[in-house]
Amino acid sequence: MVIVGGGYTGMMAAARLAWRGRAVALLEQNALGSGASSRNGGMVHPGFKLGAATLLKRFGEQGRALYQASLDAFALVEQTIETNQIACDYVRSGHLDLAFKPGHVQALENEAHVLRTEFGVTARMVPRIDLGSEVGTSQYHGGLLVERSGGLHPAKYFAGLTRLARDRGAHLFDGTPAAAIESRRNGGFLVTTPRGQIRSRDVLLATNGYTDDLLPPLRRRVIPLGSYIIATEPLPADLADSAIPHRRMLFDTKNFLYYWRLSSDHRMLFGGRASFAPTTVARARDWLYAAMVRVHPQLSDVKVEHAWGGQVGFTFDRMPHIGRIKGITHALGYCGTGVAMSTYLGQLAADWIADGELPGYWQRPFPSMPLYRRNPWFLPAVGWYYAALDRI
Numbered sequence: 001m002v003i004v005g006g007g008y009t010g011m012m013a014a015a016r017l018a019w020r021g022r023a024v025a026l027l028e029q030n031a032l033g034s035g036a037s038s039r040n041g042g043m044v045h046p047g048f049k050l051g052a053a054t055l056l057k058r059f060g061e062q063g064r065a066l067y068q069a070s071l072d073a074f075a076l077v078e079q080t081i082e083t084n085q086i087a088c089d090y091v092r093s094g095h096l097d098l099a100f101k102p103g104h105v106q107a108l109e110n111e112a113h114v115l116r117t118e119f120g121v122t123a124r125m126v127p128r129i130d131l132g133s134e135v136g137t138s139q140y141h142g143g144l145l146v147e148r149s150g151g152l153h154p155a156k157y158f159a160g161l162t163r164l165a166r167d168r169g170a171h172l173f174d175g176t177p178a179a180a181i182e183s184r185r186n187g188g189f190l191v192t193t194p195r196g197q198i199r200s201r202d203v204l205l206a207t208n209g210y211t212d213d214l215l216p217p218l219r220r221r222v223i224p225l226g227s228y229i230i231a232t233e234p235l236p237a238d239l240a241d242s243a244i245p246h247r248r249m250l251f252d253t254k255n256f257l258y259y260w261r262l263s264s265d266h267r268m269l270f271g272g273r274a275s276f277a278p279t280t281v282a283r284a285r286d287w288l289y290a291a292m293v294r295v296h297p298q299l300s301d302v303k304v305e306h307a308w309g310g311q312v313g314f315t316f317d318r319m320p321h322i323g324r325i326k327g328i329t330h331a332l333g334y335c336g337t338g339v340a341m342s343t344y345l346g347q348l349a350a351d352w353i354a355d356g357e358l359p360g361y362w363q364r365p366f367p368s369m370p371l372y373r374r375n376p377w378f379l380p381a382v383g384w385y386y387a388a389l390d391r392i
């Protein structure tokens with residue numbers, strides 16, 4: 001069994017397949033975990049880019065099953081950490097989705113109602129007047145508070161999954177790009193790497209925002225986008241408490257959203273992006289610092305000590321996908337909310353490969369866009385449109 005991509009998806013699949021007795025070779029072109037899985041904000045929560053209310057409205061029972069899968073994904077992360085004693089600073093802190101415009105409050109109230117009544121999730125609206133008890137800013141008009149949510153150190157979590165896969169006997173090859181995959185006449189595949197070729201009955205592509213031309217029809221369905229984070233110096237306790245008193249995970253309802261939280265060593269981690277145009281970490285750093293100080297003026301004298309970026313994998317329907325193209329399995333497209341879902345789809349892909357069954361609600365069309373091959377030519381226009389919506 002060959003897995004291409006050494007992030008949460010690939011590593012979880014490797015651990016699961018090795019546990020099921022399969023011989024596993026995982027190929028990672030750079031260092032293991034060097035993609036989004038060690039660079040993310042560490043927010044673990046159920047749900048997708050599309051909310052539970054939208055999923056029910058748009059897809060009915062299939063939408064219900066998909067949202068339920070995201071609850072299962074969240075539970076899987078907690079269970080994986082606990083069972084395997086992964087020291088990754090995990091805390092179930094809850095999260096707040098903050099209304100950027102007054103008009104967004106109604107949708108969040110509706111989402112809270114659907115989460116409570118349809119899924120039994122503890123969720124409630126915090127009205128603007130009470131928001132000060134949750135977040136030290138006057139920029140937002142209310143927030144949806146979901147308790148079943150938490151934060152972890154992404155690279156430590158990844159290290160735990162790696163240990164798990166290795167202990168179970170998976171073979172992990174870093175610095176080993178998969179350069180080509182050919183179908184073999186008698187079934188299975190031949191995977192070519194600069195270090196040699198591997199014959200395998202099954203191949204899983206777990207490449208998300210780093211998906212390349214290995215399988216062009218897959219590339220046409222994933223849009224890689226950069227996301228960036230700054231980390232301040234450790235904050236004095238009173239300043240940290242004034243910004244996020246209960247240490248919730250925070251994000252807002254803009255299209256170009258901000259996401260932020262306190263790390264276990266009391267730094268403010270503040271993430272987002274300004275547009276879909278290509279940028280540099282240095283530019284993103286300055287822009288994010290200005291954004292952080294706009295949201296939390298109390299942090300204006302705080303130094304930024306680190307800045308970095310990574311690629312998220314977007315899809316045209318803003319949902320992740322697991323499926324097969326030309327017999328090659330893929331699991332990807334988390335649209336920036338993949339800590340829980342990539343863990344889950346990695347495991348699900350492994351079970352599908354081992355058992356031959358995939359629940360029907362995951363068997364959904366995977367859309368692309370005419371003329372999209374390698375260059376996402378539509379992004380400047382889409383980015384301009386979303387930025388304009390955020391400004392209105």
Ligand SMILES: Cc1cc2nc3c(=O)[nH]c(=O)nc-3n(C[C@H](O)[C@H](O)[C@H](O)COP(=O)(O)OP(=O)(O)OC[C@H]3O[C@@H](n4cnc5c(N)ncnc54)[C@H](O)[C@@H]3O)c2cc1C
Pocket residue numbers: 004005006007008009010027028029030033034035036037038039040041042043044045176177178179206207208209210211212214226227228229259271309310311312331332334335336337338339340342
């Ligand atoms: C800055 C940032 C912040 C984020 N914050 C959050 C958050 O707070 N909460 C949340 O839920 N999600 C967040 N995400 C998203 C989350 O990190 C991802 O959804 C998740 O890590 C995806 O894991 P993955 O294993 O599918 O992909 P990745 O971890 O990106 O791994 C894919 C790997 O495939 C490798 N690869 C690609 N092509 C080849 C090839 N041909 N041969 C070999 N290897 C190859 C790449 O090198 C890469 O290492 C964030 C993402 C970023 C970038």
